[in-house]
Amino acid sequence: MNAITVNNVTKTFRDGTTALSDVSFTVNPGEGVILLGHNGSGKSTLFKCISGFEKPTSGEILYGDKDITRLSKRKFRPIRKKLGMVFQNFHLIYNLSVFQNVLFGAMGNSKTFLHTLSFCASDELRMKAMECLDRVGLAHLAGRRADQLSGGQQQRVAIARMLMQDPEVVLADEPIASLDPRAGREVMELLWEIVRERHLTVVCILHQTEVALEYGERFIGLHSGKLVMDQVQGQVSKEELSTLYNKESSFESFSKAGASHE
Numbered sequence: 665m666n667a668i669t670v671n672n673v674t675k676t677f678r679d680g681t682t683a684l685s686d687v688s689f690t691v692n693p694g695e696g697v698i699l700l701g702h703n704g705s706g707k708s709t710l711f712k713c714i715s716g717f718e719k720p721t722s723g724e725i726l727y728g729d730k731d732i733t734r735l736s737k738r739k740f741r742p743i744r745k746k747l748g749m750v751f752q753n754f755h756l757i758y759n760l761s762v763f764q765n766v767l768f769g770a771m772g773n774s775k776t777f778l779h780t781l782s783f784c785a786s787d788e789l790r791m792k793a794m795e796c797l798d799r800v801g802l803a804h805l806a807g808r809r810a811d812q813l814s815g816g817q818q819q820r821v822a823i824a825r826m827l828m829q830d831p832e833v834v835l836a837d838e839p840i841a842s843l844d845p846r847a848g849r850e851v852m853e854l855l856w857e858i859v860r861e862r863h864l865t866v867v868c869i870l871h872q873t874e875v876a877l878e879y880g881e882r883f884i885g886l887h888s889g890k891l892v893m894d895q896v897q898g899q900v901s902k903e904e905l906s907t908l909y910n911k912e913s914s915f916e917s918f919s920k921a922g923a924s925h926e
């Protein structure tokens with residue numbers, strides 16, 4: 665298992681918007697980090713940089729000892745496979761079955777796209793897809809079209825699809841934002857159970873401060889592109905987390921506990 669180290673990352677887009685400004689922190693293997701911040705604070709940009717969809721303008725992002733910002737697409741591919749993504753809007757293929765959606769999760773590990781189509785997939789892959797669906801409690805819905813599921817069920821399918829990848833790291837971008845409170849809790853409970861049982865590293869963007877406090881071991885806060893909070897559980901209150909959502913907040917009172925993680 666590898667640590668993820670973000671070193672002095674700045675990202676300025678072509679139109680001059682600086683989304684991240686000199687951001688540094690390390691996520692240790694197996695750590696459960698909640699990333700918080702107001703709309704536009706840079707959370708998604710940071711995720712895109714960590715998952716290789718955006719290149720930082722300066723700084724480096726290490727996966728273990730490899731600087732992913734300098735790797736070619738080909739060299740980055742095996743690392744990309746270790747990064748499982750869960751999105752707010754699930755990103756399923758809605759006119760395909762639940763089973764087929766989960767099989768697609770193996771695409772990065774399979775030799776060709778064809779190997780992940782249900783009629784071409786090996787028995788081994790098919791069995792694994794059913795195991796992943798079973799883990800999220802949806803094996804009985806394998807044959808149903810993805811668009812005929814509730815939001816909570818769709819997110820569970822997305823989690824099963826991610827498990828097909830055998831990820832080391834889970835990057836969850838507001839995984840419960842599209843769900844009602846009850847379904848959201850169920851998804852968080854399931855996601856956290858899975859990351860704990862597999863000792864996965866997780867970085868999860870959340871807007872719900874109570875949920876964040878319940879699940880996070882560590883809280884990283886961004887404000888206008890800057891890292892303004894890095895605290896472990898027990899060091900931070902709901903009120904302090906809430907100040908991250910006020911663009912006018914001043915953060916001088918927060919110590920960045922990052923030093924304790926380095």
Ligand SMILES: Nc1ncnc2c1ncn2[C@@H]1O[C@H](COP(=O)(O)OP(=O)(O)OP(=O)(O)O)[C@@H](O)[C@H]1O
Pocket residue numbers: 677678679681682683701702703704705706707708709710
């Ligand atoms: N491709 C882009 N080109 C120009 N500016 C961008 C681009 N992507 C994001 N930004 C800007 O960068 C800043 C950070 O955006 P980002 O989406 O990372 O924030 P966020 O914290 O994820 O917000 P939200 O909670 O609303 O998803 C914003 O000002 C946004 O408008």
